[in-house]
Amino acid sequence: MSRQVIPCIDFDQLADDASTGFADAVMLQEHADSKMNWSRAMSDFWLGSLVTDTPQAGFELAIKLSRMGVKYTQPSAEVRDRLRPQYGEDATALIASSQVVATNFQTIAAANNYWRS
DSSP states (O other), X not given: OOOOOOOOOOHHHHHHOTTSOHHHHHHHHHHHHHHHHHHHHHTOOOOOXXXXXXXXXXXXXXXXHHHHHHHHHSOOHHHHHHHXXXXXXXXXXXHHHHHXXXXXXXXXXXXXXGGOO
16 A cells, blocks of 8 residues: 655744744644545545445444544544544434434445345
């Protein structure tokens, strides 16, 4: 697997540059950090197929798909960890999470011809 090279930006120089304000430099740094985390998250090849041997394995894959969707949407583990207590006790958020898993399970079930021979 090849590694992606991410260009380095001298954010200290940007902050000192008269044409670029400090806020712009911070925003660029945050954008670069986000891209780097997303790139790192996307570098793992983990989904070889939606085909599974059993409905149980399909449901577990649906959970994995749902969790990876969150990871790709918010690549910062620190942010996800910080937010977890807020949604972990929110019934609406938990129901929404269950709906995402159910939708992914429908997709996997269809890919497996509903496990019918």
